[in-house]
Amino acid sequence: MSDHLQGRDAVFPAAEFDTRLARLQSAAQALGTEALVLTGPENIFWACGRQTAGYFAFQALVVRASAPPVLLVRQLETTGARASTWLKDIRAWQDGEDPAEALAALVQDLGLRHIAVERNAWFVSEALAAKIAAALTGVTMIDGSGVTEGLRAVKSPSELAAIRLAAGYAQAGIVSAIDACRAGATENDVTAAMISAAISAGSEAMAMEPLVSSGPRSGVPHATWRRRVLREGDGVFLELAGSHDRYHSALMRAVWMGPPPDEAARMMDVAERALDVALSAMRPGVACSVPHEAAQAVIDAAGYTEAFRKRIGYSMGAAFAPDWGEGAILSLFTGVNRLLEPGMVFHLPATLRSYGHYTVGVSETVIVTESGIEVLSDLPRQMTIR
Structure with a gap:
């Protein structure tokens, strides 16, 4: 039967x-x-x-x-x-x-x-x-x-289709979170807007909670929302992953409440350029270490080596809590010699930190294609000034 x-x-x-x-x-x-x-x-x-x-x-x-x-x-x-x-x-x-x-x-x-x-x-x-x-x-x-x-590590067409849908959910969440960043709002308000928009767009349960932090708390890696009230002069860090059938796509953007300090603006410019060169280096046949080393060179030349002590990217795909990524499978980092192949998927978070003060940065999730990469968001990468 x-x-x-x-x-x-x-x-x-x-x-x-x-x-x-x-x-x-x-x-x-x-x-x-x-x-x-x-x-x-x-x-x-x-x-x-x-x-x-x-x-x-x-x-x-x-x-x-x-x-x-x-x-x-x-x-x-x-x-x-x-x-x-x-x-x-x-x-x-x-x-x-x-x-x-x-x-x-x-x-x-x-x-x-x-x-x-x-x-x-x-x-x-x-x-x-x-x-x-x-x-x-x-x-x-x-x-x-x-x-x-x-x-x-290499996704099937069905998996890639799910990841593209998850990317749309993540972008909806980031757009809503940016819009919610205003003086007097709390980190909880911003997070509620982010999660609501992502779920309304179609996201299922995420394998890790969104990362939303403001002011000095934004300078703490992997900090989450804690009711803090946003004030003029605060930096705000926003990152989440959308989920479709357990397949995840992550996205990160930076917001500043009013004009950012000159140093924060310089760091954001370096983060954008580091991401750009890493993405430009990605294509089939290139070692996973190459995008990281390209980004690291930009960061080092700008004098921000100590502000960036991590890999430039990690694999994405199916995930369960506590992590939305596949970083234990494959990293874009020094010494990782596996060659990029069509169908691989990576999240590249280019973040620079003044530890305990603020974080600025930008990320993209991308699919490696036959000739290069497919970037899964069309959201502007520059810092949003509120």
């Missing part, structure tokens, strides 16, 4: 995931193992479409090298797993049951003796990993970390 829930809420047709699973099966075969066990929510989602707000509970996707995959989830999550995936074999562990023992029982039931297990998933603690290793008695385990991430 057919399952009326199967794939009802899936973000892509079954064929999209069949292709991904086939690539994972090939990877498992290349490792010389019988199965690849995925535990990270982004990797499981990429492989089969499984998504939920309950990913804090242990889950595992067992991708067998020569047989259909099997998904293990908490019992409460089985209905959502059936609706969000096209998988035919979904198993459950019960509240009160040790998920490590449940995984071991599944591996035994499938007759697996040699598996590759992800060891870098955020939601598998060191203690749980030790329990899993102890429970899998008689099973040879090798490290399967990084296999799925390597495949996720």
Whole structure:
């Protein structure tokens, strides 16, 4: 009998995931193992479409090298797993049951003796990993970390379409936030306008909260809104990511309440030029280090090396909290030698900080194309003066 829930809420047709699973099966075969066990929510989602707000509970996707995959989830999550995936074999562990023992029982039931297990998933603690290793008695385990991430770096046309939609949501949020920046408004007012506009445009839950800060607080990296009242002379930092079917696109802009100080204006000019040269350096066949080094050269020449101690960009794609980016997969940074390929997606935040005083900057999310890049926003990049 057919399952009326199967794939009802899936973000892509079954064929999209069949292709991904086939690539994972090939990877498992290349490792010389019988199965690849995925535990990270982004990797499981990429492989089969499984998504939920309950990913804090242990889950595992067992991708067998020569047989259909099997998904293990908490019992409460089985209905959502059936609706969000096209998988035919979904198993459950019960509240009160040790998920490590449940995984071991599944591996035994499938007759697996040699598996590759992800060891870098955020939601598998060191203690749980030790329990899993102890429970899998008689099973040879090798490290399967990084296999799925390597495949996720280049997006399919369906993924790129979702990211383009997410970019529109992010731009709607930034436009509304800029409009809400006025003396007497609070950071909460600005954030409410930002989130409301992004969600009204179509965004789903974002994998990380927006970054909205003003005055001296804007000089603190990754600060979020805290009811502060905007005043004349404040700088305001705005950044968020829109989300479509878990695929994210981020955008950042700067606002100043009245004329900015000369130093802030100079720093903003340098940030814009650094972003411009980084974007100009991006095309297929160029190493990921090249855009960063181009931006860093502009920043260093202007004397702002200490104001920029980070990478110029990171990969974007499918994301779950706590991060909207794929920075753990691929960075635009010194020493990263992987070549850019068509279908890769990056967020490039060019930010300069007077730490504890203010931050200025601008960003774009871009898709690497056959000949260069596609910038996903058309919002002016200069600082907005309110």
